[in-house]
Amino acid sequence: MPITTAYKTEIQRVSILDEHGNFDEKLGKDLIPDADLVRLYEAMVTCRVLDEIAFKLQRSGRMGTYPQNMGQEAPSLGASYVLNKDDWIVTCYRENCGLFWRGVPMESILLHWMGDERGNAMPREHFATPIAVPIGTQMLHATGLAWASKYRGEKRISCTFFGDGASSEGDFHEACNFAANLEIPVVFVCQNNFWAISSPGKVNCSAPTLAQRALAYGMPTIQVDGNDLFAVVKVMRDAAAWTREHGKPHFVEAVTYRLGDHTTADDARRYRDQAEVELWKTRDPITRIYDYMKSRKLWDDSKEATTRERAAVNANAAVATAEGIAEPHRQDYFNAMYAELPADLATQLATHNTHSLGQTEEAAHVATEALAKAHASHH
Amino acid sequence: MATLNLVQAINLALIQEMEKDDRVLLMGEDIGLNGGVFRVTEGLQARFGKERVVDTPLAESGIIGTAIGLAMAGLRPIPEIQFEGFLGPAYDQICSHAARMRSRTRGAFTVPLTIRVPVGGGIHAPELHSDSPEAIYAHTPGLKVVMPSSPYDAKGLLISAIRDPDPVIYFEPKRIYRAFREEVPEDEYTLPIGKARTVSEGNELTIVSWGASVVQCMQAIENSGRDIELIDLRTIYPFDIDAVEASVSKTGRCVVVHEAPLTCGFGAEISARIMERCFLHLEAPVQRVAGFDTTMPYYKLELDYLPDAARVGRAIEDCLAY
Ligand SMILES: Cc1ncc(C[n+]2csc(CCOP(=O)(O)OP(=O)(O)O)c2C)c(N)n1
Ligand SMILES: [Mg+2]
Numbered sequence: 171m172p173i174t175t176a177y178k179t180e181i182q183r184v185s186i187l188d189e190h191g192n193f194d195e196k197l198g199k200d201l202i203p204d205a206d207l208v209r210l211y212e213a214m215v216t217c218r219v220l221d222e223i224a225f226k227l228q229r230s231g232r233m234g235t236y237p238q239n240m241g242q243e244a245p246s247l248g249a250s251y252v253l254n255k256d257d258w259i260v261t262c263y264r265e266n267c268g269l270f271w272r273g274v275p276m277e278s279i280l281l282h283w284m285g286d287e288r289g290n291a292m293p294r295e296h297f298a299t300p301i302a303v304p305i306g307t308q309m310l311h312a313t314g315l316a317w318a319s320k321y322r323g324e325k326r327i328s329c330t331f332f333g334d335g336a337s338s339e340g341d342f343h344e345a346c347n348f349a350a351n352l353e354i355p356v357v358f359v360c361q362n363n364f365w366a367i368s369s370p371g372k373v374n375c376s377a378p379t380l381a382q383r384a385l386a387y388g389m390p391t392i393q394v395d396g397n398d399l400f401a402v403v404k405v406m407r408d409a410a411a412w413t414r415e416h417g418k419p420h421f422v423e424a425v426t427y428r429l430g431d432h433t434t435a436d437d438a439r440r441y442r443d444q445a446e447v448e449l450w451k452t453r454d455p456i457t458r459i460y461d462y463m464k465s466r467k468l469w470d471d472s473k474e475a476t477t478r479e480r481a482a483v484n485a486n487a488a489v490a491t492a493e494g495i496a497e498p499h500r501q502d503y504f505n506a507m508y509a510e511l512p513a514d515l516a517t518q519l520a521t522h523n524t525h526s527l528g529q530t531e532e533a534a535h536v537a538t539e540a541l542a543k544a545h546a547s548h549h
Numbered sequence: 550m551a552t553l554n555l556v557q558a559i560n561l562a563l564i565q566e567m568e569k570d571d572r573v574l575l576m577g578e579d580i581g582l583n584g585g586v587f588r589v590t591e592g593l594q595a596r597f598g599k600e601r602v603v604d605t606p607l608a609e610s611g612i613i614g615t616a617i618g619l620a621m622a623g624l625r626p627i628p629e630i631q632f633e634g635f636l637g638p639a640y641d642q643i644c645s646h647a648a649r650m651r652s653r654t655r656g657a658f659t660v661p662l663t664i665r666v667p668v669g670g671g672i673h674a675p676e677l678h679s680d681s682p683e684a685i686y687a688h689t690p691g692l693k694v695v696m697p698s699s700p701y702d703a704k705g706l707l708i709s710a711i712r713d714p715d716p717v718i719y720f721e722p723k724r725i726y727r728a729f730r731e732e733v734p735e736d737e738y739t740l741p742i743g744k745a746r747t748v749s750e751g752n753e754l755t756i757v758s759w760g761a762s763v764v765q766c767m768q769a770i771e772n773s774g775r776d777i778e779l780i781d782l783r784t785i786y787p788f789d790i791d792a793v794e795a796s797v798s799k800t801g802r803c804v805v806v807h808e809a810p811l812t813c814g815f816g817a818e819i820s821a822r823i824m825e826r827c828f829l830h831l832e833a834p835v836q837r838v839a840g841f842d843t844t845m846p847y848y849k850l851e852l853d854y855l856p857d858a859a860r861v862g863r864a865i866e867d868c869l870a871y
Contacts, residue, residue: 235675284849368583369604497849498849500850504841507843514812515841518841524837525804525864526837527833527867528863
């Protein structure tokens with residue numbers, strides 16, 4: 171028998187508005203109505219402004235470690251824009267822009283990084299799950315959430331986001347395999363920003379694209395310029411429609427770049443070339459839309475100024491809300507544990523002690539008084 | 550003699566063992582050029598090359614699973630897991646393979662690896678960056694579990710761990726990574742795994758603790774003005790029950806302190822052993838000051854959760870008054 175080709179394919183890459191201002195009329199025409207484009211632009215600007223404020227908050231000790239989203243606003247925003255409002259959006263931590271578009275309050279994200287679980291109390295109506303800290307784990311939840319839709323005969327799909335580094339974790343592969351083999355409607359979006367903290371792409375993937383990982387699971391897959399909001403909107407719209415129609419998963423690799431450090435605890439100058447950062451600054455998703463709107467006379471300096479002003483007002487309002495929240499109580503982290511607090515835990519809470527001799531009623535009284543005093547001195 | 554902090558002491562131990570033994574290699578996320586997120590492996594890739602200080606893919610099961618293979622082949626891998634909260638994906642490889650390899654092959658294969666893991670709370674970190682899972686691994690037969698509380702101990706215990714023929718989880722309390730310095734000999738030395746250290750001697754009461762909590766205990770003892778003996782367990786498994794027994798037999802009272810949750814924390818084991826061995830010497834029930842049986846709260850409330858000198862002080866008082 172001769173040697174034949176068992177399988178052959180190619181990975182497509184979609185770009186509509188490139189960093190030089192070239193616009194593909196065929197793909198881009200009527201893709202985003204002008205009025206929407208203005209709103210999307212403002213959303214990106216607001217997200218960026220918040221990001222810059224968050225960075226300063228961390229530096230001045232008003233917030234803990236924070237992962238900047240700078241440069242990666244487009245993928246999640248484009249997705250949120252085209253998804254149905256009740257499709258699940260299951261993210262890690264570089265999808266602020268898409269979450270805000272969904273309606274998740276900016277202060278939720280701030281609170282999370284301010285060390286406050288109340289930031290995770292996502293109102294269910296947003297169909298958004300809280301930030302997932304263990305890398306690569308949330309894609310399985312997205313698969314389960316979409317499985318539930320399938321089970322119930324709903325048309326709801328999941329869209330999940332993760333990084334290039336996350337695609338090394340076993341859970342990523344399990345999620346793809348489950349979704350493909352059990353035929354579950356999930357759009358897997360890999361934000362390939364070329365770095366996983368200090369690890370360059372090659373550490374986590376030796377193939378020329380991350381998109382092709384999906385081929386191994388028999389999933390349609392595509393690469394998109396993730397800094398091109400137009401291209402993201404097109405690709406996400408097509409992928410979501412395909413997924414909804416076929417009840418099967420689709421993969422998207424959004425090629426983008428992390429313009430900031432990994433988090434505020436990181437110093438990227440230790441491991442990456444500043445020239446690379448400068449190059450990617452010329453591909454900024456926000457300036458790209460700005461230039462485009464200007465060239466189309468949709469935009470001028472005064473509109474820009476108003477937008478920036480409004481973004482700052484909104485972002486600062488979110489900071490004020492987050493910082494203005496009442497101090498959390500000890501009771502919060504106990505009472506949140508179970509539907510019903512076990513008796514032993516109730517004793518620990520009441521006495522603020524784990525040593526048995528300190529768990530008397532008298533100790534409980536002392537603990538309550540101490541707490542009240544601490545509270546009073548706080549206000 | 551140089552005065553080093555915990556990070557520097559570990560870095561020095563790694564350098565010396567790598568220079569001495571070319572079977573030793575480091576592997577993990579961001580440990581190379583970046584020197585690890587806590588800079589514990591700073592400068593080591595430049596010094597020993599990319600073959601011996603390896604930036605791995607972002608996959609903890611992969612890190613430990615391949616380290617097991619390397620160790621079975623006779624090398625001495627030292628994988629780093631970036632934070633204790635990310636041991637999760639590696640759990641299967643650690644507990645189903647590393648811990649069992651010697652016994653299930655009747656010694657035909659062994660796994661001499663040292664898993665370095667930053668551990669514990671108190672540094673204002675995000676979720677899953679502040680936990681204390683030592684009891685889980687102490688509860689897994691076949692593993693050794695070490696947690697130093699000072700730079701001097703860190704160096705000696707790490708060298709012992711690296712040379713140990715069995716898998717060791719070496720927990721590094723991140724709260725005291727840079728909290729203080731002490732004199733650390735330049736020359737190599739080992740500290741036996743399974744031997745506690747008496748931090749301070751006393752006759753009225755014994756405190757048993759380990760890791761960053763030892764520092765809180767020292768403060769509590771000072772505040773109390775009482776004559777208290779402090780034992781730093783240093784290794785959680787095997788543990789130095791003889792040292793505990795000798796001390797508690799003398800003092801008749803004991804408080805065990807750890808960051809991990811109370812229930813099934815390692816304090817439970819210590820307490821049970823004291824009950825078995827020192828029953829007739831006890832003047833008071835053994836007391837445990839531990840993390841509460843809740844999820845470690847985000848950092849706004851972490852200090853409310855972690856045992857501090859005040860809480861240890863209350864236990865000391867109650868135990869002495871009994
Ligand atoms: C299971 C797990 N391992 C390690 C970490 C520490 N960590 C946080 S982010 C990160 C890199 C993630 O890279 P990538 O998936 O590419 O996402 P990016 O940060 O680039 O957006 C690592 C190693 C973690 N949070 N979870
Ligand atoms: Mg990345």
